[in-house]
Each structure stands twice: as structure tokens, then as C-alpha cells.
Amino acid sequence: MKMKKTSIILTCALALMAVSPVAAFAAPNNVEVSSQAKSDNSLEGLNLISVDKFVQKDAVKTTTYKTADEVFAAHGGTTKRVDLSSLPKNTAVIKVNTVDELDALLSGVSGSLSGEGENVVISPNQSQSNDSNNVSKVSPTAYTSSKSSNLYDAKTWWVRLYSNYTVTNAGIIDVQAYTALSGLTLGVTWNQTSATSTKISSKQWLTKGSGTYNLVIFIEGIGTVYSENVSGSHYVTVS
Numbered sequence: 725m726k727m728k729k730t731s732i733i734l735t736c737a738l739a740l741m742a743v744s745p746v747a748a749f750a751a752p753n754n755v756e757v758s759s760q761a762k763s764d765n766s767l768e769g770l771n772l773i774s775v776d777k778f779v780q781k782d783a784v785k786t787t788t789y790k791t792a793d794e795v796f797a798a799h800g801g802t803t804k805r806v807d808l809s810s811l812p813k814n815t816a817v818i819k820v821n822t823v824d825e826l827d828a829l830l831s832g833v834s835g836s837l838s839g840e841g842e843n844v845v846i847s848p849n850q851s852q853s854n855d856s857n858n859v860s861k862v863s864p865t866a867y868t869s870s871k872s873s874n875l876y877d878a879k880t881w882w883v884r885l886y887s888n889y890t891v892t893n894a895g896i897i898d899v900q901a902y903t904a905l906s907g908l909t910l911g912v913t914w915n916q917t918s919a920t921s922t923k924i925s926s927k928q929w930l931t932k933g934s935g936t937y938n939l940v941i942f943i944e945g946i947g948t949v950y951s952e953n954v955s956g957s958h959y960v961t962v963s
Contacts, residue, residue: 766809767942771816773911778818779828789823792943799830801952806940808947816911820943830950833878833912833939843959866892875933876954881907883914885933887921887960895926895962903933913938924959932957 789795796803808817820826868890876883883905890898899921905914916935923929934955941948 766807766947767817768809769813770808770811771814772942773816773818775818775820775825775829778911779825779832783832784822784824784828787824787827789827792820792823792826792946792948795823795826795830796948796950798827799834799950801830801950804949804951806947806949808940808942811940811947815940817940817942817947818911820941823943826941826943829939829941833881843961845961845963866890866897871958871960873956873958875903875956876937878907878937881905881909881912883935883937883954885919885931885956885958887929887931887958889929889960891962896923896929896960899923899929899931899960901931901933903935905937911939921960927962929960930957931960 787795789798793803811817818829820829868888870886870888872884872886874882875885883903886902886904888900888902889896901919901921903914903916903919905912914935914937916933918935919931919933921929921931932955934953936951936953939950941950
């Protein structure tokens with residue numbers, strides 16, 4: 725009878741030994757699945773855009789960059805980590821898979837500034853000007869219209885600097901400035917920080933604008949807002 729009890733105890737012990745390794749192996753798998761699900765949930769409700777929409781495959785070159793931070797630093801913009809789950813619904817997020825794709829993306833949006841002091845010439849006789857379709861007569865002797873120039877040119881999208889002006893036979897009497905993003909702007913946002921016009925003389929005003937363009941990028945499991953500051957100006961001159 726004593727031998728029978730011993731046999732039962734040994735059998736139970738062996739059974740526990742056989743089950744324990746399986747249980748220990750299953751735990752890490754469960755944690756990993758949970759972590760992955762959490763990562764996927766952070767992208768829910770966002771407008772996730774593949775980097776292929778911005779970069780052609782032959783534009784992706786092999787680089788020596790090891791991390792996304794190295795690429796961001798090389799392109800000179802500023803970066804800020806962002807919790808994607810905190811972004812408004814339908815925010816456009818560019819999904820990038822490799823550092824080489826990231827380099828191609830930022831190279832593709834690397835544009836050129838307009839430079840300071842471009843001269844935008846207007847005609848004192850608005851009815852004869854190239855802007856005649858956009859001219860509004862505000863009095864028998866005053867007309868209002870708009871001129872613009874590129875503040876920033878990124879090839880497929882632009883930031884434009886606008887001068888809405890009022891002109892009379894005596895010259896320019898008022899200019900209102902603003903900036904705007906145009907072109908293929910999916911995935912790009914623009915924050916204007918300033919837009920001003922200053923009178924130089926009755927025949928010339930100086931318009932200045934500045935702001936920041938932003939890209940929300942998802943790479944290496946992390947959301948990052950990449951930004952660059954842009955500024956420029958033009959003169960509005962009566963010919």
C-alpha cells in the first residue's frame with residue numbers, strides 16, 4: 725500500500741515537470757502579441773499613407789544611416805516625438821519602412837526658398853493688367869487685386885506668399901498679406917507664424933511671410949513630426 729502511494733506521487737511530479745516548460749514558453753509569446761496589438765491600436769483612425777505615394781522605388785538609394793534620427797539630423801529640420809493615438813482622427817501619417825526610404829522622402833521634399841526681395845510688379849491701370857479677371861473695383865478710382873510668389877518650392881507642393889493690394893492713380897494705398905499651402909499637399913501641413921506688409925513709398929510695399937511645414941512620419945515603431953521653418957518676402961511695386 726505504501727508503494728502504491730509513492731507511485732502516484734512520482735507520476736504527478738513527472739506530469740508537472742512535463743507541463744512547466746510549455747507554460748514558461750507560452751508566457752513571452754502572449755506578452756509579445758499583446759504588445760503588437762497595442763502598437764497597431766495606436767494607428768487606428770489615422771490616415772496611414774505609404775511612403776510609396778511620395779517616393780519612387782528607383783529614388784531609394786542605399787545609405788550608411790543606421791537610425792531614423794541620423795537621417796532626420798542630416799536633413800536639418802527639427803523633430804518631435806508624438807503619441808500617434810493622441811492625434812485627431814484622420815490625421816495623415818506617412819508610413820516609412822527603412823532609413824533609406826526616409827532619406828529619399830526628406831530629399832524629395834527638400835525645396836528651395838524664394839529668397840528675399842523678389843519684385844512683384846503691378847500696373848496702375850488695373851483694367852489693362854494681367855490680373856484683370858481678379859480685379860475688383862472698390863471706388864471710381866480704386867481697384868483691388870492679388871499678387872503672389874513662391875515662399876517655398878518642394879516640386880510637388882508649394883507655400884505661396886500673397887499680397888492683396890488696393891491701388892489708385894496715386895499709388896498703392898493698402899496691402900494685406902497671407903500665406904497658403906498648395907499643390908499635392910496630402911501628408912503635409914503648414915503653420916503660418918507671420919504675414920505682414922510694410923509701406924516703403926506710395927509706389928512700393930514690402931510683404932514678408934514665415935511659417936513651418938510639418939510631416940507626421942511613422943518609422944521604427946515611433947511617430948515623429950518633422951518640421952522645417954520657411955520665410956521669405958517680395959516687394960509689391962507699381963510700374
